[in-house]
Structure formats: C-alpha cells, structure tokens
Amino acid sequence: MSAPRIYLSPPHVFGSEQELVAETFASNWVAPAGPHIGAFESEFATAVCQPYAVALSSGTAGLHLALKVLGVGPGDEVLCSSLTFSASANPITYEQGIPVFVDCDQSWTMDPNLLEDALRRANAAGRLPKAAVVVDLYGECADYDAIGAICARYGVPVVEDAAEALGSTYNGRPSGVFGRVGVFSFNGNKIITSAGGGYLVSEDGKLADRVRFLATQARDDAPHYQHSSIGYNYRLSNVLAAIGRGQLRSLGERVEARRRIFQSYREELSGLPGLSFMPEGAHSRSNRWLTCVLIDPAAFRATREDLRLALEAQNIESRPTWKPMHLQPVFSGCRMYGGAVSELIFERGLCLPSGSSLTEQDQQRVVATIRGVSR
DSSP states (O other): OOOOOBOSSOOOOOSHHHHHHHHHHHHTOOSSOOHHHHHHHHHHHHHHTOSEEEEESBHHHHHHHHHHHTTOOTTOEEEEESSSOGGGTHHHHHTTOEEEEEOBOTTSSBOHHHHHHHHHHHHHTTOOOSEEEEEOBTTBOOOHHHHHHHHHHHTOOEEEEOTTOTTOEETTEETTOSSSEEEEEOOTTSSSOSSSBEEEEESOHHHHHHHHHHHBTTBOSSSSOOBSSOOOBOBOOHHHHHHHHHHHTTHHHHHHHHHHHHHHHHHHHTTSTTEEEOOOOTTEEOOOSSEEEEEOHHHHSSOHHHHHHHHHHTTBOOEEOOOOGGGSGGGTTSOEEOOHHHHHHHHHEEEEOOOTTOOHHHHHHHHHHHHHHHO
16 A cells, blocks of 8 residues: 655645635635635735735636736747746737747756846847736745836836745845736745635736736726726636635745745755755745655666656656746747756756645655655
C-alpha cells in the first residue's frame, strides 16, 4: 500500500471559513451579491495597503479588465514577462492585443535592461506598448524601483501580476501596489483561496469603479436592465467571499509557514551538488508560495525530470517550473526579448511541495527521496 499523497500546494482551511459560510446560508445571502463581498473588499484593501479593491471571479478576470480599462485594443502591443503561467498573457489576446515577451534575469523576474531595450526600440518605431504586465514569480517581487522608473519614462502603465505573491513585500511595501493596477489570484493552490476568485486593486477610484461596472455585466443605472457597454460576469459570489474572508485572517501565519518550509528545505538540501534554490532579492521578502530548485544534471547526476519521476514514484507531487510563454505553441509568432535565462530555468527548475499545511514528517519524505536520487 503506497504512502499518502503529498500535494504541491493544497488548500488549507483553518476553521473560521466554515463559520462565515454557514452565516451566508443562515442569512440566505447565497446569491452572487451579499454583505460579505463589501466586507471582503474593505478588508483586502487594508491588507494590501491600497484604497480600492474589486473582488472578481479569478485573477485572469482581473488582468483582462485591467488591460481593457487601460485601453488595450486590436493590434496594440503589450509587454509581458515570459517566465509565467499563461493567464498572464492570455488576457492580452482577449482584447485582440499582441503580446511581446521579455525574459527574466537571475532573479527569475523581468529583466529591467531587456524591458528598457524593448521600450527604446518601440519608441524609436513610434509604437509604444499600451501596458507592461510584470509578474511577481513564485512570490518574488520584480525590481519595481528599476521597472517603475523605466516605464514612467516612456509613459507605459504597469500591470502588476501579483497572483502568486500575496503577502510578499518589496522595500517593505506589499505586493500589488507597484503598478497602475495590481492583480491577485485566489485559485485553490494559492497561499489563500476563496475556492477560486481574484482581486484587482488600484489607487485610482475611477478605474476601480469602471472595473466593478464591467464585471457586473455593465448594467446602467436604471430601474430596468439597460446596457450601453459590453459587460462580463466576473464578480465574486457572496459565499466565496465568505471563504476568502476567513482565509485572509490567517494570511500572516500562512506566509510564515511557507517561509519555514523553504528554510527547512534549504537547510536539508543545500549541501547536495548541483541543487540550488530560487533566490530572494535584497529588497524583497517572498511569501515563498512554492519552493523552487534548479538541478544541474552534470553535478546532481540526474535531470530535473529524473527527480520529478522519482518523487512521483513515492506518491509526491512536484512540478516543472513554468514553461516560458515564448516557447508555447500558441504564442510562437510573438516577439521576444532575450530568452536564454527563462529557458534554462524551465529546463532545470522543479517546484517542491510547499503548502502551509505540509507536515514535518511529509517534508522529510520529500527530502529523503531527493537525497536518494542524488547519490
């Protein structure tokens, strides 16, 4: 009989979520609208130090509406981190925009030098992009001092894709506050979840109001159903907002748990030849959503895929790091600045079980399997 499955990053319920959901049923606020949505938006805005927060059905919806309200339309180019999940880039195409991908540097986040090169060339061609989608990868914030200054010089707004970085900070400030718009995800594998869901945050109240309007089918202010714009069914439901409120209350504990898990992996595995960890920048404090390692096959004497399969044989879930967008068939025709760094990370990168509910005993199973492969 095999050992119990160890998952990569499963949902972790602390307890208050059940109480809040029960309250929604007791009050009969189970339809999409309800008091938990407004309370959740207020609490989330406070947590990320932004004045306006809009609860949505997914982080992808947040990115879509961010690009829409920033004016992206047919034929417009949008710069985007290449080393990321496809949800960072897909919304560009929803508005018939054209993704232009930018490689990472050794931080695993967007390379400011390549970003500047892309904008310099676009400016010389008289065709600046409408926005830059900058991804905070695996909890590590991008270098926003550099990126913000570069984009401001060319008048290009930043959309901060902080889907993986809730609870992370850069220069002491929370993730999500470094662009014109910040977007978070509450997918089931994220540091907190509302069984799906996401957030768009901004300092711009008019922008947030426009997003909220579009997310609720763009219904005009009238006693009847009237629509002057195309809208979307992108709002979070009251029941899911109740779950999210409960999860948000333990955000700090979840971040510390994942950071402890990362530190334990580093203490147990850092002596293995050919194995290294995703770095943390001097000005960044990552939530360590996922602990990611790089495997140098010559020194480790096994490949990333050898290690993944060995873990799977022990009923342990792991996953290769994101396949860069410029290598994805669906984006094969898009321009790319750089590429070698993210390609190497994909070739050698592996994400280890990192959920905040991971027990010490289960983590030792993971460690023992990795050590066994490297012998």
